[in-house]
Amino acid sequence: MDLFEYQGKQYFERYGIPVSKGGVAVSVDEAVRIAESVGYPVVVKAQVKVGGRGKAGGVKLASTLEEAREHAGNILGMDIKGHTVERLWVEHATDIAKEWYASFTLDRTAQLHLLMLSVKGGIEIEEVARTDPEAIVKVHVDPSEGYSLPQALDAVARAGIDAEVRDETAELLVGLYRCFVEGDCDLVEINPLVLNTAGKVHALDAKVTLDDNAMFRHPEWEEFAATDTTDEREKSAKQRGLNYVGLDGDVGIIANGAGLAMSTLDVVSQAGGSAANFLDIGGGADAALMTSALDLINSDSNVKSILVNIFGGITRCDEVATGIVQALAGVDMKSPIVLRLDGTNADQGREILADHVSDRLVVEKTMLDAAFRAVAMAAGDSHGGDQGERN
Amino acid sequence: MSIFVDENTTVIVQGLTGSQGKFHGLRNRDYGTKVLAGVTPGKGGTDVDGTPVYDSVKEAVEETGAVASFVVVPPRGAAEAILEAAGAGISLIVCITEGIPAQDEARTVNILKRDFPSTRLIGPNCPGIISPGKCNIGITPGDIALPGGPVGVVSRSGTLTYQALHELSQQKVGQTTCVGMGGDPVPGTSFVDCLAAFEQDPETRAVMMIGEIGGSAEESAAEFISSSMTKPVVAYIAGQTAPPGRRMGHAGAIVSGNSGTAKGKMDALSAAGVRVAKNPTEAGEIMVDIVHSL
Numbered sequence: 001m002d003l004f005e006y007q008g009k010q011y012f013e014r015y016g017i018p019v020s021k022g023g024v025a026v027s028v029d030e031a032v033r034i035a036e037s038v039g040y041p042v043v044v045k046a047q048v049k050v051g052g053r054g055k056a057g058g059v060k061l062a063s064t065l066e067e068a069r070e071h072a073g074n075i076l077g078m079d080i081k082g083h084t085v086e087r088l089w090v091e092h093a094t095d096i097a098k099e100w101y102a103s104f105t106l107d108r109t110a111q112l113h114l115l116m117l118s119v120k121g122g123i124e125i126e127e128v129a130r131t132d133p134e135a136i137v138k139v140h141v142d143p144s145e146g147y148s149l150p151q152a153l154d155a156v157a158r159a160g161i162d163a164e165v166r167d168e169t170a171e172l173l174v175g176l177y178r179c180f181v182e183g184d185c186d187l188v189e190i191n192p193l194v195l196n197t198a199g200k201v202h203a204l205d206a207k208v209t210l211d212d213n214a215m216f217r218h219p220e221w222e223e224f225a226a227t228d229t230t231d232e233r234e235k236s237a238k239q240r241g242l243n244y245v246g247l248d249g250d251v252g253i254i255a256n257g258a259g260l261a262m263s264t265l266d267v268v269s270q271a272g273g274s275a276a277n278f279l280d281i282g283g284g285a286d287a288a289l290m291t292s293a294l295d296l297i298n299s300d301s302n303v304k305s306i307l308v309n310i311f312g313g314i315t316r317c318d319e320v321a322t323g324i325v326q327a328l329a330g331v332d333m334k335s336p337i338v339l340r341l342d343g344t345n346a347d348q349g350r351e352i353l354a355d356h357v358s359d360r361l362v363v364e365k366t367m368l369d370a371a372f373r374a375v376a377m378a379a380g381d382s383h384g385g386d387q388g389e390r391n
Numbered sequence: 392m393s394i395f396v397d398e399n400t401t402v403i404v405q406g407l408t409g410s411q412g413k414f415h416g417l418r419n420r421d422y423g424t425k426v427l428a429g430v431t432p433g434k435g436g437t438d439v440d441g442t443p444v445y446d447s448v449k450e451a452v453e454e455t456g457a458v459a460s461f462v463v464v465p466p467r468g469a470a471e472a473i474l475e476a477a478g479a480g481i482s483l484i485v486c487i488t489e490g491i492p493a494q495d496e497a498r499t500v501n502i503l504k505r506d507f508p509s510t511r512l513i514g515p516n517c518p519g520i521i522s523p524g525k526c527n528i529g530i531t532p533g534d535i536a537l538p539g540g541p542v543g544v545v546s547r548s549g550t551l552t553y554q555a556l557h558e559l560s561q562q563k564v565g566q567t568t569c570v571g572m573g574g575d576p577v578p579g580t581s582f583v584d585c586l587a588a589f590e591q592d593p594e595t596r597a598v599m600m601i602g603e604i605g606g607s608a609e610e611s612a613a614e615f616i617s618s619s620m621t622k623p624v625v626a627y628i629a630g631q632t633a634p635p636g637r638r639m640g641h642a643g644a645i646v647s648g649n650s651g652t653a654k655g656k657m658d659a660l661s662a663a664g665v666r667v668a669k670n671p672t673e674a675g676e677i678m679v680d681i682v683h684s685l
Contacts, residue, residue: 103642106493108606111500111577116642125641143494144501181494189642207641214492216467259548259574259603262630267670269632278633283489283530283549284411311553313518314411314487314530343553344532367554368672 001210001221001228004047006089008206012188015179017172018202022091031072032065034090040064043094044071047087048080054123056080061093087227094204099192100161101125101136102173103207104180113141113180115173117159121192147177165201169193172201184214233277233300240292242279249274250378252297252306252335254290256281256315264309267368273375276303283314290323295331307374308339309367317341317349325356336360336377340370393522393568394543394588394595395483395511396459400526401425403451403481405472406463407439415463415487415530416442422533424526427455448479461519461528462486469515470495477507484579485528486514496577503579512579518552518571531556531571539565541685542678543589545582546601547574547608551629551671555601558675564682567595574603582612590620597623597681599674600665602656604630609656617663623681624665627674628653 003011009019021038024047025031035042046058053059058080060071068090078085101121107114118136120128128135137159141147152170161169172193180188189207196202215221228238237244243258251273255261261280268275277300281293297306310320320341327333336359341349350363357363362377364370402419406412407429417440420426428443428451435446445451448460460476462469462484469488476484496515503510513520519529524538535553537560544559544566546552552571559566570585572578582600589595598620602609609628616624631653657667666681668674 101641105642106497106576108576108608109611111497111504113497114642129641142501142505143497144505184492184494186493187642191641211493213466213490214494217492255550257548257550259546259601259629260550260554262603262633263548263551263554263627263671265632266629270670275632311550311557313532313550313553314415342557343535343550366672368670 001212001224002049003206003208003210003224004049004087004227005045005206006047006087007224008208009089009203011183011208012179012203012206015175015183017175017179018200019206020091020094020202020204022089025072025088025090026086028069028072028076031088031090032069035062035068036065038090038092041093042068042090044068044075045089045091046075046078046080046085047089048083048085050081050083053080058085094194095197096194096204097197098162098195100195101191102176102193103187103189103191104141104177105187107140110140113143115139115141115155117155117173119160125191141177143181146181147174149174162195164199165195169201184211184218185209186211233296237279237296240296241289242281242293242296244296245278246300247275247277248302249276250302250304251374252276252300252303253309254279254281254293254297254306255309256283256285256311260309260311264307264367264371267371268307268375271368271371271375273371273378276300281315285315285319287319287323287326290320291327291330294324294327294333294337298331298333298335303335304378305374306335306337307370308337309370310341310343312343312345316344317346318352321349321352324361325352328356328361333360336362338362338364338370338374338377340364340367392592392594393525394585394592395513395568395570396520396522396526396528398525399425400459400483400528401427401455401457402459402461402528403428403430403448403455403457404461404463405430405448405476407431407442407444408434408437409463412463413439416461418533419461419527419529422527423524424528427457448475448481452479452481457481459483459485459528462488464488466490466492470499473499473512474502477503477510482510484510484512485519486512487517487519487530488514489516491515491575493576496575500577500579513570514573514575514579516549516575517573517578518549520568520570522568523566529571531569535560536569537563537565540567540594541565541596541682543567543585543592543595543598544569545585545589545598546571547582548601548603548629549574551601551603554671555599555674558671559599559678562675562679564679567592576606582608583615586612586615586620586624590622595622596685597625597678599678600624600626601671601674602626602628604628604633604653604656605651607651610659613659613663613665616660616665625668625674625678625681626660626665627668627671628656631669
């Protein structure tokens with residue numbers, strides 16, 4: 001789960017990382033009140049989970065109450081790359097002397113944590129990585145050992161951070177690592193990390209990605225989850241415990257396991273069709289979850305056929321079959337279902353479905369046959385999908 | 392022959408008294424796997440369908456001499472369970488748990504590397520390992536695998552592992568061992584570990600590998616295959632048409648560069664001499680041709 005900048009900054013503050021003084025606003029009046037309290041000049045920043053907001057006009061400097069009111073009014077409701085601005089972060093403007101970059105993430109190849117630190121921070125950091133990779137200090141951190149102040153002091157010296165602020169920058173890095181580990185983040189990134197003209201270092205931006213798997217030990221994340229997505233279908237899927245991504249095609253997809261779901265998208269494409277979604281019901285789904293998945297796909301008006309591709313392992317095919325029967329009985333399914341069922345308890349599953357097979361519920365023997373049939377049905381050909389059409 | 396397990400591998404099940412542990416642990420036992428005991432703290436002295444349960448792995452190992460553990464423990468306790476097994480001298484740990492926090496996983500895998508270098512962890516978040524007809528530890532349905540080789544299978548994706556076994560077995564091509572290494576960010580066992588073991592295993596004569604988008608495990612595998620594998624490899628990478636994934640800030644772009652896409656992985660594998668299929672069925676068909684020409 002990605003956090004908004006303001007949530008990231010609030011999260012940083014818990015670990016002692018200095019951030020600009022500011023507040024979050026959902027209305028113009030609220031934005032003005034914050035501006036008055038933190039003191040002018042202020043920066044009014046659109047809160048969207050997408051880059052490039054500055055170029056889109058979503059970040060503005062205001063020196064007076066009138067300017068703050070005008071910018072807040074313009075930015076609230078603005079569309080930035082498909083994201084509507086619903087919140088503003090208003091903070092006291094910083095007199096920037098230098099812009100640096102700092103992040104901790106996982107290096108999957110090395111299986112270690114990775115610190116990246118550079119004195120060439122700012123919006124062009126990826127360009128720096130390409131043209132001047134030496135300017136980014138990369139240090140692996142062993143997750144079983146942790147990160148200490150001496151290591152951080154070494155990193156800031158190597159990166160060429162100004163000598164007068166090495167101690168406080170190193171302390172900030174240790175706090176950032178604590179935030180990364182104890183805060184259960186997949187990513188913590190500060191770009192830019194600024195040195196202001198008064199000689200102080202703080203985080204001017206905050207990019208934080210939380211690890212959804214750690215939700216169980218962070219009850220405080222509920223407020224982040226509440227603002228996580230504005231896509232109603234994805235929100236509804238998440239509440240049901242389904243991993244769903246909306247796409248543009250007309251073949252609804254349900255599969256168990258992310259790999260099989262991705263592979264189902266691949267074969268639908270190879271069969272000449274186009275998927276309406278990615279939906280992984282996960283491992284060990286029961287009948288109720290299967291019914292819920294069908295109900296969700298059914299609510300997508302683009303869907304013309306539904307391909308259910310199940311290879312049972314920890315998921316039991318009898319549960320899946322029961323879920324389909326329950327959906328047929330309780331939900332007004334608008335599209336025909338093409339089913340492929342193999343693996344754990346597949347025979348029981350097929351038995352449960354035997355009496356329900358019709359032109360609205362077709363069972364195919366293989367994943368490829370099922371994909372061709374579902375694509376043909378989406379195109380309006382209920383008898384298509386024969387072997388002969390594959391070429 | 393097989394890799395990592397064989398017909399003599401003795402197994403305990405951590406979490407045998409839970410519903411998943413019972414279902415899959417007993418299914419492994421029914422398959423013929425030497426499941427000797429279960430472990431659930433506080434339930435020592437009881438049994439599950441005749442298999443004794445102990446309070447700790449240490450006790451279970453002392454009583455039964457088991458060398459492998461099947462960890463079926465919920466996410467909040469899984470990392471601790473893995474370390475308990477390693478500490479008790481278990482040499483092969485198979486953890487199927489899905490949803491272990493990434494920080495727990497990274498810490499645990501690195502503790503294993505540092506303190507228990509001879510212990511192998513398969514997973515987490517994986518289907519487990521099966522050597523058909525000999526040993527099945529995990530949640531793979533045993534009846535989809537066919538004994539006798541000559542193909543070794545390794546997969547990063549859970550259900551696609553079953554699909555791969557199914558494609559081969561349907562064509563009467565057997566498997567020596569199938570390792571589901573799991574799709575988590577920090578797996579205990581990598582493609583390279585499995586490829587190296589298959590290269591050494593005299594009964595394995597070809598390898599099927601199933602990868603997916605994200606990370607760089609397939610690119611590392613391609614490097615290894617190019618430099619160190621003599622046996623033919625067939626690969627399928629899931630996610631050729633997947634929507635672009637979430638962008639992990641600038642850091643993600645800087646760390647991963649161009650790796651991670653299906654195309655990048657398929658190109659890297661092709662360049663290493665791997666036959667790359669466009670779907671699992673085609674991967675099965677290519678493997679059948681290879682096996683028949685061996």
